[in-house]
Each structure stands twice: as C-alpha cells, then as structure tokens.
Amino acid sequence: MEDAGQGIDWRSVCPISSALDVLGDKWSLLIIRDLLMHGPRTYTQLLGSGEHISTNILATRLNLLVSLKLIERMVPDAKARNNAFRVTESGAALRPILDAFAGWAQTYLDEFHADMLKIV
Amino acid sequence: MEDAGQGIDWRSVCPISSALDVLGDKWSLLIIRDLLMHGPRTYTQLLGSGEHISTNILATRLNLLVSLKLIERMVPDAKARNNAFRVTESGAALRPILDAFAGWAQTYLDEFHADMLKIV
C-alpha cells in the first residue's frame, strides 16, 4: 500500500482541523511520545508501553503514521522483525506540543486525576 | 450530572496520556478553537462551524468539557437558550497548542493536503 493522504478524509482546509484529522485520536500521539522518549522502538516494545494498545490498533496506526511520514523504519527495506520505528523530522517536530500537553495536564487536570505524575 | 473526572477512564499516570484522555478525539479541540477564534458561541453557532459535527456529539462533548472546566456557560444559572459557551482559563491555556498544531500541519501536512490554508 503506497497511498498517503488518500487514507485521510480531510474535514476542511483549516490546518488545526487537518492536524486533528491525523493526530486526533487516543493513540497516535502516544506512539510518538514513546519514540521521542525512548528512541527507536520495535513493534513489541511499543505494545508494552504502560497504556495497553491492542495489536491490530498498533499495526494500523503505525502504517498510517508511516504513510504520512511522521515515523519510519530504521532499515527501510529490511524485514519487519526487530526493525524498529523512529520519528522523522515531522514526528520530532511534535515534541514541543507533547511537552505543552504535559504541562497543561499537570496544571489543569490535577483536580480530576490526583494520581497523575507531577514531574516529567 | 455533577460528576467530573469520573467520566474519564485515565489510562495511566502519564500527563501526556491524561491530556489525550480528555482531548484525544477529533472534536474537542475544534470546539476550543472556535471559542478561541470567535469568542463566546452558542450551541447553534458551534454547529455551523465549517466541519460538520452532529448535534448529539456536540452536546456530549460540551457536557464533558464543562464538567472538566475547560469551558463554561456565560450565564451559569440561566436557561440554555442563547446562553453561549466560552473558554475558561483552562481552555484558554490551550491556545499555544492549537497554534503549534496549525504551524505543524502547514509545514508537514502540505504534501498530503494541498488545499489546506497556508496562512491563519
């Protein structure tokens, strides 16, 4: 499958809306988070990441993120086994956004989620 | 319904994960965007916003965002008719994140979505 933006139904021409068409789900940004925090990680390593994503969802998300070039395989033309994923420039550019989400949550979600980590 | 964080199943203690437990969907941040761009807006005005959210989804999201204090009604104890929603401090604090999403999309989604607005 060599499609790219075809997989996405862009709701409008608004850039914010378009960003959410790609990242507006519960898993994509967590995958990016794991790759940014730990460096390259394999499929199985990503499966073990704290929150519990199921196998089919992870595979689907990884394919989408690869097709949109937010992440890539370390060895492009090797077989999947132990061929870790890493962020591209596009994915790495999301780091400030993830940091901002963390700060926002610590400030404004504290009263609703007392167990949340205070320092990252 | 006077619940708050009970409505949310927090997946982990990670602040990023927790932020996405609240905002990790296709509509919540778009509602915040509309309120930040246009100021207070009524239910019907929000319904008319470019992307087409359906009535039940909007009502559900508004209730969740109110319960988590990201938005509030202009006149707390008045009836719903013409009682617009506005962002609280919590919701307003998301403005830099939305701006960052816009910039990211314009830079990295351009090749997949040529019609996207270049300037906001």
Next chain:
DNA sequence: CCGCATCCGTTACGATACTG
C-alpha cells in the same frame, strides 16, 4: 518467538427525526 492479520463482541460515532 516477532510482527502482524483475522475474527468477533462491544463501544463510540454520525445522520436524521423528534421534543420542550
């Protein structure tokens, strides 16, 4: 074993009709 794909029950979403 690792990296998925498939099957299937459950949940969320989305469009439309309808109500106070």
Next chain:
DNA sequence: CAGTATCGTAACGGATGCGG
C-alpha cells in the same frame, strides 16, 4: 434554540492464528 432518541455504521479491543 438547544438539545434528546433512535438506529445504522465504523472504530476499538481482546483473543487467536499464522507465516517467517
């Protein structure tokens, strides 16, 4: 105007199977 009720569809989530 501001929602709720209903119902069909799509996405999710867990279990399992299977090739390399």
